[in-house]
Amino acid sequence: MRISARNQIVGTIVDVTKGATTSHVRVDIGGGKIITSSITNAAVDELGLKAGGKATVVIKASDVMIAVD
Template sequence: MKISARNRLKGKITAITKGATTSHVRIDVGGSTVTASITNEAVDELALKVGQDAYAIVKASDVMVGID
């Protein structure tokens, strides 16, 4: 896979929850869960399945930092 985004988190799909038009795809990345909201069409086109390896790719113009 070639992509310009540098924030790629490799993990395993743990759940796919389809709604009317949007799916929530949960990816376990080293014990932490990242949830992506993507279209149902994208889930079908990528043939996503629970247990499959996948990347969470973060592309944002701003990243916030917080502390306790």
């Protein structure tokens, strides 16, 4: 796979929790850190995502926001 995004982190899928239309996919990236992504159920099915599988988390910087008071 070749992609222009530079923020790529390889990990292992911990679990996939499906909702009505979207799923939460939790990926263990090591060192006790877990990244959670919200993607469509269709994407989960098409990619065959399941616990124990390897995955690459791709983060597009313009789409990540964090705020605190």
